[in-house]
Amino acid sequence: MTAPVPPLQLSQRWHYAKEQAISFLMQQAVENPQVISLAAGLVDADSLPVAETRHACERLLADDLAARNALQYGTTAGAVRLRRQILNLFAELEGRSPADLGITPEQIVLTTGSQQLLSIACEVLLDPGDICLVSGPTYFVFCGNLNGVGAEPIVIPADEHGMDTDKLESALQILEQAGQLSRVKLIYSVSYYENPSGICLADERRKRIVELARKYSKSHRICVLEDAAYRELRYDGPAHPSIWGYDATRSSVLYTQTFSKSFSPGVRIGFAVLPADLVKPVCDRKGNEDFGSPNFNQHLLAMVLESGEYRSHVDQVCAAYRAKRDAMLAAASEFFSDLEGVSWVRPHGGLYVWMSLPAHIHTGFSSELFRTAVAEGVMYVPGELSYAGPRESVPRNQMRLSFGVQGVDGIREGMQRLARAVRKIMSGR
Template sequence: MSVTLKSPGAGEVQFAGLSQRSRWAADQAISFLMQQGVENPGVISLAAGLVDESSLPADLLRETAAELLQEPAMARSALQYGTTQGRLDLRNQLVGYLAEQEGVPREELGVDSTRLVVTTGSQQLLSILCETLLDPGDICIVGAPTYFVFLGCLAGVGAEAVSVPLDANGMQPERLEAALTRLQSEGRLERVKLIYVVSEFDNPSGASLSAERRRAVLDIAEKWSIHQPLLVLEDAAYRDLRYAGTPRPSLLFEDKSRERVIYTQTFSKSLSPGLRVGFGVLPRSLQKAVLDRKGNEDFGSANFPQAIVARLLRNGTFRGHVERVRGAYREKLSAMLSAAERHFSDLPGVAWGRPQGGLYVWMSLPETIDTGFDSPLFQTAVKEFGVMYVPGELCFAPDARATNHMRLSFGVQTPEGIAAGMERLAGAVAKTL
């Protein structure tokens, strides 16, 4: 099986009049990966970033939807169009939810419901922000590695991603400073608009930004706001999925001005991606532009799922649910880490992260081993051993491409499936080594 990166349904014939933006957005890895999962049903997928099927809250959502629909006024409002910014009852609940995560009373959060926007998953906000902030040739600083769908969003608007290496504590501030110094010496500082950080249990590296580094990143963003404000985009998609360690304040909360950070979070991982409810906290200076753009896209995310999330937050059932979800993932993470210990510790030059949350373990192989779709390892893993992973190279911007890593997801498989998948993968790696 030889694999080339094409979007599903992509034919040989292409409409000749495609826009530049369509060409920039062509052949994104995410669509290809989703397709691979569907086309290879016998394979244990450690690739898919889907969530644990058994903890999807069917009963809870059936009851909540029924309750909503039984109340005539609520039913009418939930089934009607809403506003571009999102339901006020949900935004009010989200303020309380954020305050709880920061460990402060609501009044001390420094953010009210007017600052929030509800989006169709956090992905929509990531995409809208790229459209709103970045012209072709503008620069966004990203981690190496980083969330590959965001790299697609940057490419899709013709922006450039400049990489800064991560370690177990997230983006390295000295390397960030060095990148900005270099961009300044190249006369390109005025093109730098954004620093993108996945602050908790990063996809793919699993790393979380340490408390000191959160402050350092904010200080650096402030210091380098020479030509225009350099904003920090904090993607906290996995914040609810902590299985060990102590929660930390977000960069949003660390930024006392509340104007430097754009914050995004989602209920896709903690509740259900089928509802696709995400939200953002925006600097005041960006609110109008983001809502104008969202107005063009959908003039408001679907109202019904928003009403459901608002109710689950209000009656406290979300909290109980997320506790159960954490329990399931804690067990899966532990299954993956002990299987890694069992099957990989004797393999020379193989190393992996030990995240405290999220859905991913990042594994590095010796630099001579290529993990890409067309590599002998990927082919052997899928065809001979029946296991699939995400090639790490997808998670690097072109300026930092490394080809010897794998992203392993523990979200979908059962603990037994994870153990079997890791054993198979170790077989494929040992064979390739």
């Protein structure tokens, strides 16, 4: 007779991280293939760099020595060849020469997309019970990273200019008065065309976030984690300086960016620009996970950057997304403008339009609207997922709409279906 199998004892960290919303959204997409997804944050398949990647692979594999080097293990921090190219790219984005940045390639760490850096930063900087200040709304997967290490998020309200830095300072003052400032370790900001809201953080607030982090770094350093995943997806509007650029000492801001949106998510390469004394802690933790992100992909991307094809590809990507953004905004105006209490943000870049409904219309997974929308053949991301903290205290009438995957016709049809669902709920049918 076989002995009974004892129950599996899972870790506390699993309990922190369970029930991720992204899993539910993926399940819904698989189970409802006829539904037009305005939820998926995937990139436009037609814009993926097939020709550029083929050219880079051909050049890389044509040299046996270079090919073997690329096919071998790399280093935890990443290929020096690519890190030097990224230093040049970063300098271009900052409007400076590489020599004027005040950093070296050794302060650049290559990651498996920028998401890996978000995760590692939480693991390196936050213990259970520590505090991270985030805007409301914010990138909902990062909220999962905070949950995964047992950290406490404190939500700072945002407006059309991003995180409200007056309210950020008020929160820091309250924590200090309560004797809790020692728990504050991190401020997180999606600085460009935020996922989910599409809002760009105002320049004066970028500077003030750095000033506040330094002002309240009394017993220890409070760091700023700048998530610039969408920086290169700018379609119009001003070019903004990074938060990192306001950190004159290069000691407070961790900057992360990814090539998933601007080049290819399948290549899975991102990078971090780190304070010098954080490079080893980040690499120590990263080394426990992977010994380094995919080495072949790093050399392939270095080829693309060296050839000059990267910049022309980014221009093509931005042109494609600009047309899609315009299609979604036109459809919003066509199908929603006569609905009282409905509004949306016009983003200057990124992949998302943020829509708000009348306060009494809930948009969550269990809401009547979500069920009605799926029945109409369209899906969105409920806005409440993008707020950290208890669900009962967050707005429940918002939604994130993505224009990344669908073509122009699919966007218009999806928005029409969504408007039908909203009208049914508003009319009580």
